[in-house]
């Protein structure tokens with residue numbers, strides 16, 4: 001997995017927990033203490049995914065809660081680091097339509113020609129009021145996808161209603177429909 | 190490490206190295222990827238984004254290559270050629286594969302004039318007009334026999350100044366052939382390959398067009414094989430079919446190219462003899478046909494039963510203003526030949542028409558004649574020649590209509606053909622039995638019974 005994800009998780013740890021807890025989490029996930037994650041380097045999928053479970057274990061929280069928090073932290077970081085991506089797609093539906101392209105190209109961008117042809121994890125189909133996401137990854141991060149989508153919508157004054165057409169939050173292959181509605185004015189006030 | 194305007198340290202050397210590496214793209218190699226060892230997050234991000242752009246560009250190129258290859262295949266399979274005609278230069282820019290349309294032996298298109306030269310069938314101007322306005326579609330024959338093309342021209346606003354036209358030409362020869370075949374099948378008899386009744390009617394209608402009939406008189410010969418039903422009954426339908434094929438071949442050999450032959454049903458054929466000047470032309474052809482068919486069928490498998498044909502002729506426009514009228518009049522004339530002698534021909538004339546009309550009227554009158562008390566029974570005594578005594582009576586049907594007696598010789602055959610005989614026969618039989626039952630002397634009563642009545646059954650019940 002491209003370093004962006006472990007990098008932000010590590011940043012999250014640096015900000016939210018003490019040094020000892022951070023070291024324990026990294027160790028539990030299979031990384032050495034003091035590991036510096038580079039944005040432009042690939043790390044093992046298994047270790048990156050293990051980071052979230054390790055945080056839940058060490059801090060005693062639920063994995064879902066950790067994903068929700070990381071999603072929020074990640075989007076803060078992404079909005080600062082890649083404001084251009086957000087500027088070209090001011091509404092959630094358009095951003096979600098673009099997301100596969102960002103991911104597939106960012107993830108493969110690093111790889112040399114031989115390794116480029118890895119199966120793409122995301123494919124989005126446009127719906128009148130949202131998108132249908134075909135997600136396929138052995139990392140089983142459909143829950144993370146939903147957490148990010150929900151969080152992104154909330155930032156834009158929208159509500160993401162999510163349903164699984166196939167699979168569930170822990171499947172390696174899922175079809176997810178995200179329908180977007182404007183947040184009721186009262187709730188926003 | 191230098192310090193940026195914002196006060197952050199910047200790894201300038203690493204950025205310079207990345208810039209230098211980016212120059213490699215000039216070769217067009219989009220598989221190039223940038224690497225940096227810099228610990229500077231912004232430099233890492235720069236490398237990441239540069240690779241992201243390269244990847245995106247590479248994907249776009251790959252995708253368009255895939256589409257282009259797919260388009261080539263589509264064009265090849267669909268026999269489609271597409272090009273853009275630029276205006277005002279008039280230059281031709283091919284799109285996708287050049288499949289060599291139309292008929293240019295793989296040569297590239299050489300200009301609009303060159304393209305239009307390939308339009309055959311006098312359609313060049315029509316196709317050329319497509320390039321004048323907003324476009325349109327035309328189907329046109331190529332210069333080689335059997336080739337057909339469909340060209341669709343649409344005005345393309347294009348980025349280029351003055352715009353131009355998008356031109357798509359498809360080879361539709363196969364479709365055209367298939368459509369022709371379907372039309373052929375719909376208009377021809379599959380056994381003999383001759384035109385069928387539908388096509389015959391269409392051709393007659395066209396020939397009867399007032400503008401044409403003024404100058405072009407024609408004759409309709411309805412030809413029927415004598416005793417063909419017996420051929421089928423005795424030898425079977427396969428032999429019957431062979432006789433029909435023989436007859437068709439024979440007719441083909443006898444008529445001129447611009448005459449028409451059709452099989453209008455069963456064993457009935459029609460020859461439309463175009464451009465006749467007098468009746469004589471028609472009778473000459475009819476005689477010739479009778480002679481030729483006679484010779485030809487004499488060698489057929491069914492020669493023992495049938496070697497002749499009868500022909501009824503109607504002349505247009507005198508004998509009918511519609512296809513149906515002409516055919517039915519020729520049919521009446523044919524009926525005349527059949528009832529007389531067979532193996533001959535007759536022209537339709539108004540007497541036939543009058544006779545046929547009178548017969549139709551009689552057919553209608555016969556229906557319900559018993560109910561109107563128009564049928565009565567007369568008894569003709571039967572004598573024993575030796576003793577001279579009356580031994581019985583023959584019951585005879587009499588028909589009196591409008592104060593006129595109509596001879597049984599006239600109405601009985603008609604009643605037999607139309608089925609009225611059942612009603613009349615039953616009436617006579619019932620009457621005769623009733624009458625005989627009242628006779629004191631032991632006398633016989635004879636009643637003539639038609640074969641049709643016997644076949645119909647219920648005779649004993651009727652007598653009882």
Ligand code: HEM
Pocket residue numbers: 001002004005078082085086096099102103106107121136137138139140141142144145146148149152
């Ligand atoms: C500009 C914003 C974003 C950037 C730069 C970004 C970038 C990345 C990168 C680089 C990865 C690792 C991919 C790999 O190596 O396979 C990743 C993973 C992931 N991202 Fe994003 N992302 C962004 C926004 C989002 C959003 C909005 C969503 C969901 C709505 C999302 C969903 C995911 C998921 C589910 C994964 C894990 C995929 C897997 O391994 O199965 N991301 N992201």
